Amino acid sequence: MGPRNLFGHGGAMPSPAINARAKLQALRERPQAKVLIIGGGINGVGTFRDLALQGVDVALVERGDYCQGASGASSHMIHGGIRYLENGEFRLVRESVVERNRLLRIAPHYVKPLQTTIPIFSTFSGVLAAPLRFLTHKQQGKPKERGAFLIKLGLGLYDSFSRDGGTVPRHQFRGRQRALEELPRLHPGIKYTATYFDASVHNPERLTLDVLQDGEKAGLVSGGSWSDTARASNYVSLQSMTAGVPSGSGSPAAGSTVRLRDELTGELFDFTADVIVNTTGAWVDLTNQAMGAASAFMGGTKGSHIVLDHPELLDACKGREIFFEHTDGRIVLIYPMGDRVLVGTTDVDADMAQDAVCTDGEIEYFLELIGHVFPDIPVDRSQIVYTFSGVRPLPRHDATQPGFVSRDYRIERQASAPGAVVFSLVGGKWTTFRALAEHMTDNVLAELGVERKVSTAKLPIGGGAGFPADDEGIQKWIKTHVSDNRDAARTAVLLTRYGTRAEDVISYLDGGPDRMLASTRELSVRELEYMAGHEQIGHLVDVLIRRTALAFRGLVTGELLNEVCEVLAGPLGWDAAAQSREIHHAQEVLERYHRVKVHSLVA
Known part of the structure; x- marks a missing residue:
């Protein structure tokens, strides 16, 4: 629905091999079900x-x-939503904290604890404005920065929601001197920092x-x-x-x-x-x-992000998310994701007739907010390797300002x-x-009229089942799965990408001759064939953006496009013309939606 986008384009493509679209064939062979999810x-x-x-x-x-x-354009956070307390959404915050703790246990391969620090520039600022924001869900006049008193109050309440089954430490406050010892590149004008833990999902x-x-x-x-x-x-x-016609007797629906x-x-x-x-x-x-x-x-709002290849900023974060209020009152974030730094996010009413893309104005906003907390670290557009935007599925909110929508x-x-x-x-x-x-x-x-049989509350998700509990366990797992054809670095990539389901992938890789791609040390020929057969790849760009983090990290090259496309062509049934279309399609998607230009070797 909505504007036709490049991911689900309407142009006819050669039919992929049957194993890649077996799930679609199953729908067509028996075109009915009790429940259809769209x-x-x-x-x-x-x-x-x-x-x-x-x-x-x-x-x-x-x-x-x-x-x-x-879902793929989020801030990659699994969090209780401390700022939702200001909106009075206590039920949501409680549920979010419980679910955050639960996901840390049932999906530990992708959901990790995230140490979060709030730089604070005042003590009592915002105390008078906060009740008005709480009651009206609107910003009255020039934004009043939230000071240490309000943040301390909010974090105390936030911690209280984690008492039952909590899996993360309670928050800590630091004075200016101690704060700058821990994070020396922070703005020297800070008065305090508050540090607490949420969680992140690096592979949503x-x-x-x-x-x-x-x-x-x-x-x-x-x-x-x-x-x-x-x-x-x-x-x-x-x-x-x-x-339609009732699919069975006794059905409550027609x-x-x-x-x-x-x-x-x-x-x-x-x-x-x-x-x-x-x-x-x-x-x-x-x-x-x-x-x-x-x-x-619905009344969705657009949120955009940028990804930076910036070792100096990465080091300045010291492994922490920096979560703070910008000068316009918007809560924003800077945090490391592997060897990159993610910066976000905006919150503006979305025009559903337009593509959700990161604009020049939003990029300027991100560069400015970095300078707000790290004033002596130069950042410019040349260090941006990827951008992404999405429309939050928020309820219709009429006059309520986007940041206050439930x-x-x-x-x-x-x-x-x-x-x-x-x-x-x-x-x-x-x-x-x-x-x-x-x-x-x-x-x-x-x-x-059916009774529930199983609860998912404690059920491990996918490769989270049996995932090593600590770094020592991870290293032991890697050592166990290293072989003559697969070194520790390659094995670590597989564990990170699949969790313990990497064992199935490794069995497939070891089932025949394999070789690493020349364009990246993070993919092999047989792994791509595995993805084609088991992960419903429809387009080349699916591998770059959603089956791997290669696009997110700014690692897509013309050589990579051609090599991945050539490998996928066999299992997906792409002839030469289809391969050319897939490469151009990937280039267009990356440029139009992510501001990434890749020059292909194919005309």
Whole structure:
């Protein structure tokens, strides 16, 4: 829905090999399910997993790639949302802290503790303005900076939510001298720093894939063969909906047939479901409109980020996120992600008719905010290696300023659509995806008259099962899986990318002749073939942005484009013309959406 983007373009492509699109074929061979989920971001995928674990016949379609929209354009944080306290969203903060702690336990391969420091420039500033912000959800006049008193109060309350099952240390305050000893490059005018712990997710796209594959594996039947009760396919869009025939006796819903479109070939097919779950994020209203169930739930805001290759700034952060209030009152962040530094984010009303891209004005804003806390570290545009933007799936907020719009979620039930009951997700954030999926699943189960069988609260996600608990365990795992053809550095890359599912990948790699790519030491020929066969790759750009972090880190070259495309051509059935289109498509996506220009070796 919304403006046609380059990820799910409508041009016909040669049909990929059957193993790469087996999931789509499963939808077409049995075009019905009890539940159809529209939208393959983290909330849709989380709901898919939960329903599949309950034994529900569920299908999911995503018009582009999984985790392509807002889910892949987040600040890469798993956090309780300390600033939501100011909005009075205590329920959301409590749930977020509980879910943050839970994800640290059930997804330790991707979710890691994140030490966070707030530079503070005053003691009592904002004390009088805070109650007005709390009551009106608006900024009254010139922003009043939050001082140490307010921040101390908020962190105390924040810590209280972690008492039950907390997995991170409590906050600490530092005076100016001690603060500058710890972070000497901070602005010398600071009066205090406050340090607390949240969490980060360095691989949101791969975590989404893990959740999806858990749902698919829930469809395994005795003997290890696949059933067709949990099917999902990317690059499939919803076109329309018409009344259908009940799919079974005793069904509480009348059933409806939706028209779906294969975005890689342009082919149309029909699919029938009793219950439809709309998790298309900021496009919820447009999706409902296509189904004949018009709604006005959404009012998304755009958030942009930049990624810097800047060793000096990276060192200045000392491994911590720097989280602070900029001069306009906006809460912003700077934090290291591996060998790069992520800077964000903006919060402006989104125009759904336009592509979400990082603008020149936003880049200037980011460069300015870095200077606000690190004034003696020069930063310029040449150090930007990647930019990204997304539209937050926030509720319609009318006159409420974007920064004060609730980050909580709700589920809307509509029976006015022709036939099927439609559940629409309004809101939702990364941190609470498991709890949100649980709530959505419970609503669907009640609609179907089915009891919950399994809780996901303590269920490890994908490669988080059996993941080493500490650095010593990680080194032991790496040493165990090193071979004559795979050194420790390569093994570490695989563990980071897949968690303990790397064991399956390693088994595949060791099953035949393999070689590392000449253009990167982070991918091999057989690993790309594994991705093509097991991770539903539709386009070359999927590998660069969402199956690896090569684009995020600014490591995409013309040589890499050509080499990866050549390897994928076999399993995906791309002829020479298709390869050329894929390379140009990747170049266009990287330039248009991420401000990355890559000169290909192919004309």
